[in-house]
Amino acid sequence: MNINRIMVVGAGQMGGGIAQAAAAAGLQVMLHDIEYARAVRGMEQIRATLGREAEKGYRSREEAQAILDRITPTAVLGDAAGSELVIEAVSEDAGVKAELFRRLDAICAETAVLASNTSSLSITRLAGATKRPERVIGMHFMNPVAVMPLVEVIPGLATSEETTALIVSLAERLQKSPIVARDFPGFVSNRVLMPMINEAVFCLYEGVASREAIDSIMTLGMRHPMGPLKLADLIGLDTCLSILNVLHQEFGDSKYRPCPLLRQYVRAGWLGRKTGRGFYSYE
Structure with missing residues (x-):
């Protein structure tokens, strides 16, 4: 399975950074927040970050614009239906995340992977809110995403080896260094x-x-x-x-x-x- 279309849920600092990294790797990205204005603000933060990178010579302005063009803001969670991967980066609240995973489970195709950027919460618990626990995984990016190379990859109790391998491969495609940790509170980091x-x-x-x-x-x-x-x-x-x-x-x-x-x-x-x-x- 190749991942080419993703949704990032949560357009704050972490979600925007994840969206930028994915778009820079050539993926088509939907950047979601509960209000469209928040998603647009997330886009503006990404635009500002890319502008600074262009000014410092890290990338050309044409490349920066191409990255922006691959990101679409939305407030409609149903837009996740066409995504092969959804990464949530919402508040660090187990109830909020579990409810989001329950809703995404009903929206996304059976083959889609649901990933959490949680800093400490149980991936196994989040997977229990879905009917696809084998396709739920932790994908813990570091802040700021643009410069930090680590992604902690956390399989839940039921996460399949295929899903873990897929996410490790994707993290490498995003030019990150994936390291697998077991599903314990706080993981390692x-x-x-x-x-x-x-x-x-x-x-x-x-x-x-x-x-x-x-x-x-x-x-x-x-x-x-x-x-x-x-x-x-x-x-x-x-x-x-x-x-x-x-x-x-x-x-x-x-x-x-x-x-x-x-x-x-x-x-x-x-x-x-x-x-x-x-x-x-x-x-």
């Missing part, structure tokens, strides 16, 4: 990353050091390209909290308990770069 970020927040919460000092210790001492607090702002503090809640609930281990300061920032609406304020200010 966030099971390792989120406790580090959470501990950095605890250090700030307990007054161990300033935010700048915490981040500088990790960049200068551990050679991380970005400190954990700045990285949390980039990911989104609400997303970090959601992942930690999943890890804490699923494993029942107190080492995953979210720091109270993280909860407080999310309640205040300080979610990081996307809202202009998190651990740092981006006004």
Whole structure:
């Protein structure tokens, strides 16, 4: 089976990045959001990203325009009917994702693959909302999609070897590096990353050091390209909290308990770069 037509559900930062990567690889892409205006905003973000890449000489303006021409915004989920693959990149909520998969299962052809960009949720649970569990899989891209090479590929309990091989091949076609991980909470990336970020927040919460000092210790001492607090702002503090809640609930281990300061920032609406304020200010 060759994948040439896909739908990306969710036109935010991650969904737009996935749509751009797919279109750059020559795929025809439908970019869906629940409101058409949101899908159009997603397109404008992709246009801006491609414009910056053209200005820096990473690609020609003609190539950038050709990528845009392969992406179509839509607010009609039924447009997924002609897609060979649907990748969802909606909010990190198990109920929302499961309901979306139930609807897509009824819309898409039996041969279509349903993939989730979830950061931590059970692929097996999402597959259980469909009648095609063998064709449901995790396809976890990293942020920002345009520059991060990793795609974590997560087969659920019933995912077929054929589906896994197909998605690994597609990720390589998107010029990504696919790595297969088992369907455990947080997989590998966030099971390792989120406790580090959470501990950095605890250090700030307990007054161990300033935010700048915490981040500088990790960049200068551990050679991380970005400190954990700045990285949390980039990911989104609400997303970090959601992942930690999943890890804490699923494993029942107190080492995953979210720091109270993280909860407080999310309640205040300080979610990081996307809202202009998190651990740092981006006004």
